Amino acid sequence: MALILIATSPVTSHFYPMASVVHELVSRGHTIWWYAGKKFRAKIERLGATYKAMDAAYDFSGMSRDEAFSQLRGLRGLSALTETIKALFIEQAPKQMQDILGLLNEFPADVLIAEEVGFGMGFVHEKTAIPAVAIALSIYSFGSKDTAPIGFALPPNSSSWGRVRNAALRFFIDSIALRGLKVYIDQTRTGVGLPILNRSVLERIVEPPNLYLLGTIPEFEYPRSDLYEQTHFVGTFTNQPVESFKPPAWWDDLQGNQPIVLVTQGTLANSNLNELVIPTIRALAQENVLVVATTGNIALKDIKLTSLPDNVRLEQVIPFYYLMPHVDVMITNGGFGGVQLALSHGVPLIVAGATEEKPEIAAHVAWAGVGINLKTGTPSEAQIRDAVKAIQRDPHYKQNAQLLQAEFKHYNGPQRAADLIEQLLEKKPQKKR
Template structure:
């Protein structure tokens, strides 16, 4: 059996996709140790892995982006994405690497498994000469002649004219738009004692992984004739084991005949003023039941008919058709939902599609506009760009509810997801990689 060292950026959206992978590897007899933020110690131990805490690395687990990086307030679009890349993911990487190399001194792992933005894991694997596995927590990030560079939110274009467009945009991204990130990657690698990597932006930070596990299905990712051969689509990575769930008192209302609209701001509370509050106002007089979640326990108290609430950007008396909760497990709620409104978190979007729920995505921060672009491209929902308004949100929900094409496309994606057992496929691919290396091959076939 193998020794597996896992590492994750200390955020819910980066940890959650790896939980089921860690549990499945442990169930299959592998020894797993996991370097994670303190807020996730219980979650890590629950998988059967040994918890290894952050020491040198900045641990912002349990904090919102506004709390961990207060100067990021208001940063959206491409500038917000590049600021996040630099300060949330690049700058901590050498300290993450130092932690992981220290762990490797007493735990000689056979493989490093990490989310793709835990760049410290890539640096540590390179320093230690270990194979690296990425478990995707967002869209495919490696370059392609058939797609525009990540960050622009553009649909794919694989024909000759489209490839010319993509090449010009790639040059622009490398030389102008994201030149600062490209140069900063060289600085980070130097701090880690590693030589400069030639290559495109986002590909000069760490070496490409030996295995790239995409937590989605092929039909939700742009087609590429040059998809890296080490890429595997494994489907949704939601865990099979779930904590007990006690339904709130209003749960039976989900079956009263009204369309159910679920609005979520994801696992952080930073988007409430931008998305959650205007959505509640936009749908207040509509013949729907709105189930809103605010980003986890403690963000806001539960609310039902006419409740006075405050916190997470929501204050005042709730509309009569709104039910507000800190958190509801998606596997419990989504089978009862007709439309989901989201800021574009990758895990939540794939969870919705795996249940056949069409979407309205209103992305603002990080790479979420890329997720929204794929929702629109796939036909499973709408992507609202630019300034949000109550009228735009209301019309988008009405359109998705009334035009059956969105529900049919989401249902088609649900059937595709059902053909994939994400945790088992991910574990099997990691075992295949290790078997190939044991046999003297450097890659899986």
């Protein structure tokens, strides 16, 4: 059995997909140390892994993005994507590397596993040559001649004209729009003793891993003729949560005749519920639907509503594993894990994404025909209400979501990921110490 070292950023949406893979690896007898935020210690230990704290690196678990990184407040579009990557992941990478190298002195791992933005683990991989696995918790992050760079939220185009467009946009990103980030990345790498990588901006942070496991299916991702060969589609990273679930008192209301509309702003970009959750509650107050709204990091007592409509059920957290089978429409700011879970249950989507890579996820939803991209992070009540009615009126959204649901059934993300990790371990590459 192998010694496996895992690192995740202290973000809830990054923890739970990884937990499904850890559950599978532990069940196969592997020994796991998991470097993560202190908020996750009890959950990690319940899974049978050994928790390791973040010492040098910033542990912002339990905080919203705006609480932890006030400089990101109000950013939208490309600047939101790049500044978030810089603040949450690149700036933390050298300190994460320091922590992880210290752990390796005690725990000679056979393989390293992190999410695709786990750049500290990527640095360690380059320094030690220990095989690395990236669990991709969002859209495919490498460039392609068939797609525009991440940040433009454009559909794919592999025609001759499309490839010219894509190349021109890559040149603009690398030479003009993200020139400052490019310099910062190069300085970060040289600062930890690694050479500069001669690649596009977002691909020059770390070397590609030995395995890149995408938590979706090919039907949701843009077609590309130049996928990295180590890329594998594995389906959703979902398992029954490690915590016990006590349904709220209103749970039987889900068995009624009203369509169920779920609205969420996820677990990171949720400091201002006036962006999506509260407008949705108001927009649907008089509609024949039951609205289930989750607030994430915001306590219910802090929700600024004079009164709660009769057709709304408000909770801080509900495990979507239990809720999604009841949902008819999901309104979301575009968190990747929630989108994939919804589609794996055949649930059409309404996406209002403006931060991180969420506009890209919204564009994927529209391209796949499984929902509506509102093209804003702050939709009006009328936009939300009209979108819900459009989903209900046009059966194609539901039909397309059900087609993807049928494809998801061919995959078991945790099992497939564990199989591929074990295949990598069988190769037993020489470690560099």
